[in-house]
């Protein structure tokens with residue numbers, strides 16, 4: 001638990017020395033505070049999470065302030081190739097953006113989903129109202145081809161179904177209701193807008209269901225068949241925990257998958273997927289993903305997240321929380 005020394009706010013150096021517990025609300029506030037010390041008055045309204053190989057989406061921000069994860073207390077380093085360990089704050093089409101240039105996959109951090117979804121809570125504390133989430137994924141749907149984009153309509157959160165939820169340890173009401181509704185998790189009006197934007201820029205955009213497995217091993221053909229049978233269209237090892245937390249905070253979400261490989265359904269076929277292949281396809285397709293996100297950001301309407309806490313509860317909170 002973070003303590004302020006008397007009435008003096010902690011310095012960035014002091015904040016960096018804290019041992020952060022991602023399931024503690026005040027520790028999340030301390031993390032947000034450390035970021036604020038580095039971005040000044042910048043107040044992001046839209047959050048973007050870049051999937052594997054998709055950091056070019058964040059690299060187009062103007063007047064960017066880069067905050068490396070090494071300068072954020074409690075943030076791990078995001079070491080999977082194709083991810084950069086930094087947050088980028090800047091403008092895109094006149095909107096204020098906070099972009100994760102590298103995400104935390106549960107398989108990297110001992111399936112600690114609370115830790116892996118902390119950046120979304122920090123987005124919330126810093127004022128993000130809308131989240132655009134992206135990932136690289138394997139196709140299950142046979143109509144999908146390498147480099148296609150799939151708008152996410154709904155998700156199957158396999159670790160979540162198995163008891164690995166990012167909100168299981170969180171008892172503090174400041175995080176929001178733990179019984180989060182996952183109906184319309186991927187906002188219908190934003191999906192309608194995304195489809196319109198794709199049409200306007202002449203981009204092929206499928207719509208379908210994303211399934212998250214724990215990884216890091218890729219799926220066997222029988223497992224791909226299992227996912228197909230339950231109605232999934234694309235598969236990966238991320239996103240669902242982030243979206244669950246975004247919904248808990250009241251952030252509205254739009255998400256898409258970049259199809260980097262075709263899931264193998266045939267055990268007699270030796271076609272294998274590698275992370276290098278995933279990155280190669282992401283590299284050649286990042287251009288149209290970037291264009292799509294830019295246009296989507298341009299056309300996003302204003303949105304206000306409903307307050308998690310009523311005014312009275314907020315008044316009882318420590319002074320330095322009020323700015324969040």
Ligand SMILES: O=P(O)(O)O[C@H]1O[C@H](CO)[C@@H](O)[C@H]1O
Nearest residue numbers: 051052135136236237238278
């Ligand atoms: O979901 P993103 O971060 O795009 O990464 C995807 O790419 C990796 C596998 O190649 C996995 O981590 C999978 O989830």
